[in-house]
Each structure stands twice: as structure tokens, then as C-alpha cells.
Amino acid sequence: MNSEADPKPVSVGTSAETGRLLRLATYASVATAGLLILAKLVAWLLTGSVSVLASLVDSTMDAAASLVNLLAVHWSLLPPDAEHRFGHGKAQALAALVQATFIAGSAGFLALEAIDRLFHPQPVVEIGIGVAVIGFAILLTLALLAFQHHVIRRTGSPAIRADALHYATDLATNSATLLALGLASLGWSGFDPLFGLAIGAYILYSAAHIGREAIQMLMDHELPEEQREHIRTLALRVPMVRGLHGLRTRQSGQSLIIQLHLELDDQLPLLHAHRIADDVEARIRTVYPDSDIIIHQDPASLGREDSEP
Structure with missing residues (x-):
């Protein structure tokens, strides 16, 4: 804990x-x-x-x-x-x-x-x-x-x-x-x-x-780095999340658009991986309820090939 x-x-x-x-x-x-x-x-x-x-x-x-x-x-x-x-x-x-x-x-x-x-x-x-x-x-x-x-x-x-x-x-x-x-x-x-x-x-x-x-x-400017780090922290505190990359954010009116890649264990069943992604989305949404969240699951062994710049 x-x-x-x-x-x-x-x-x-x-x-x-x-x-x-x-x-x-x-x-x-x-x-x-x-x-x-x-x-x-x-x-x-x-x-x-x-x-x-x-x-x-x-x-x-x-x-x-x-x-x-x-x-x-x-x-x-x-x-x-x-x-x-x-x-x-x-x-x-x-x-x-x-x-x-x-x-x-x-x-x-x-x-x-x-x-x-x-x-x-x-x-x-x-x-x-x-x-x-x-x-x-x-x-x-x-x-x-x-x-x-x-x-x-x-x-x-x-x-x-x-x-x-x-x-x-x-x-x-x-x-x-x-x-x-x-x-x-x-x-x-x-x-x-x-x-x-x-x-x-x-x-x-x-x-x-x-x-x-x-x-x-x-122009779809990214959110302030402090807010982006907050989103990373929320995601990484979910059990079995090994890492996070490819975080993209923007503001649309009072709503946030959030996209990210989760790094999970390679042998994790798809159903289990889906549940973890749902847990991450739920945790982020408790803090940012008016948000559109897209999460992609990646095997942790692939590293960060498509990480954000």
C-alpha cells in the first residue's frame, strides 16, 4: 500500500x-x-x-x-x-x-x-x-x-x-x-x-x-505539466500497472481529453488487462469527471517505443 x-x-x-x-x-x-x-x-x-x-x-x-x-x-x-x-x-x-x-x-x-x-x-x-x-x-x-x-x-x-x-x-x-x-x-x-x-x-x-x-x-495545447504529472500519478497507483507512456492531453471547453498507454505484464490475460485499464480510467475520472479518456494497453517488455516526445 x-x-x-x-x-x-x-x-x-x-x-x-x-x-x-x-x-x-x-x-x-x-x-x-x-x-x-x-x-x-x-x-x-x-x-x-x-x-x-x-x-x-x-x-x-x-x-x-x-x-x-x-x-x-x-x-x-x-x-x-x-x-x-x-x-x-x-x-x-x-x-x-x-x-x-x-x-x-x-x-x-x-x-x-x-x-x-x-x-x-x-x-x-x-x-x-x-x-x-x-x-x-x-x-x-x-x-x-x-x-x-x-x-x-x-x-x-x-x-x-x-x-x-x-x-x-x-x-x-x-x-x-x-x-x-x-x-x-x-x-x-x-x-x-x-x-x-x-x-x-x-x-x-x-x-x-x-x-x-x-x-x-x-491549437490543442497540452495541459500544464503539474496536471499531467497528477494524471500519471493517479494511473501508476493502480495495482499491476508497470509503467505509463504516450500521455496526451488537451482541453475542450470544460472537458479534458486524455490519452495514454499503460505498460502491463506480458502474460496478463486480455480480460485482466481490460479490468486494470478500467480501474485506471475510474481513478482518473474521480478527479476529472468531465473527461474523455482513451487507454491503450502495451506489454511492458516492449518498453516505450511510441512514447511522447
Whole structure:
């Protein structure tokens, strides 16, 4: 008996619970974005602040991206069919890539507006209303982020992770806007377009981060080595497993695709070898329930002729 403690399982739910959480997260995101757009539109019309406009544009992009997310998550939860044997999980990566494009576009718009305001300065008015609206936006965004991070811990969804990064950006945007309005109330309105430019740069950085993660998934990037080693450990702890090679992994939505070769005794009956492979699959699935696992049994005497690079 192995004296080492088994690795702690990740926090995951059943497929039904995963679907429910993902849908709730997308509905909450769309509703929050819609409410923030209305509030910030009123604040911008009353104040004329470029920083408030920056926050408004950011929320508008969030709303568009959240709608794309809602559709993508709905599609990704459809079961496998004759034309999509591995399911539709990559729809979430495609949604994240679309979101990155939206965010990059909003950054460009903000930069142009802020540069124009630098050359054509205008006073910021009705600052109190702007501060109240942005404060409300910060509280609402914090509540949404708390729920989204709960869903990410339970599902590992890349689409919800990208959406949460949107709203983390929105939180930074709102905080910078609040500071800009505070400076404007002290008579330093010239800082308003500068904060708009800074917010635009941060939004562009966020777009690059989201886009990179989405491309990694679409290109079937391997899981982190720590997670791969965890899968190896789970398999090797099953009795009569002599070794393991050819481990291949990738993420498809919130599901994992896992392929591996088990090294077993040469004279082991096929039925017994099959049962050992079933035990390995069951052990891996207790930690990664939403996974598609393919196991091939090899005689241990053949070594690792087809081992992974």
C-alpha cells in the first residue's frame, strides 16, 4: 500500500451542475452589462467625461462579448453528435477569441477619443452624479466577479474565465474613472483624457491575454505539466500497472481529453488487462469527471517505443 497521500481532487461538479452554473453565469453577465450601460450612459451625458465614456464603451463591449458568451456556452453544452464526436467544447474558446477582438476594438476607440480631448479640452460637469454611478458600477461588478470566480472554480470554463477578465478590467476602469472624476472635482480636468488613454492601454493588454489563452485551446495545447504529472500519478497507483507512456492531453471547453498507454505484464490475460485499464480510467475520472479518456494497453517488455516526445 502506498503511504503517500492521494492528490487532492479538483473542485468540480456533475455535468448537470456544470451546465446550470455556466448558464447562470452567462445570464448574470448579460444582465449586469445591460444595467451598467444604462447607468454609465446617463453619467456620460451629464458629465461629458472621457473617463466615464471609456467606462461606458468598456461596458458596451462587455455586453456584446457576454451575449456571444451566452450563445457559445449554450452551444458548447450540447452533447456530442455524429459530426462532433468530441462535443462542442471549443465553442467557448471561439467565444473567448471573439471577446478579445471586441476588447481590442474598444481600446482603439478610447485612444482616439482621449487624444481628441487632449487637443480639444472640455470641462467635466455634474461630477457628483458621475461618482455615484461609477461607485454603483464598482459594487455591482464586484458581486458579479465573486459569482463568476465561483463558477470558474467549479467548471474551469475558459469562456467564463475570459468574461471574468472583462469585468476585472471593468473594475480597474471604474476605479480609474473614479480617480479621474475626483481630480476633476479639484479643478484638474486635464487628467481625464490621460486616464482614458491609460484605461485603453490596459484594455488592450487584457485583449492580448484573452486571445492568447483562446488560441492555445484551439491549437490543442497540452495541459500544464503539474496536471499531467497528477494524471500519471493517479494511473501508476493502480495495482499491476508497470509503467505509463504516450500521455496526451488537451482541453475542450470544460472537458479534458486524455490519452495514454499503460505498460502491463506480458502474460496478463486480455480480460485482466481490460479490468486494470478500467480501474485506471475510474481513478482518473474521480478527479476529472468531465473527461474523455482513451487507454491503450502495451506489454511492458516492449518498453516505450511510441512514447511522447
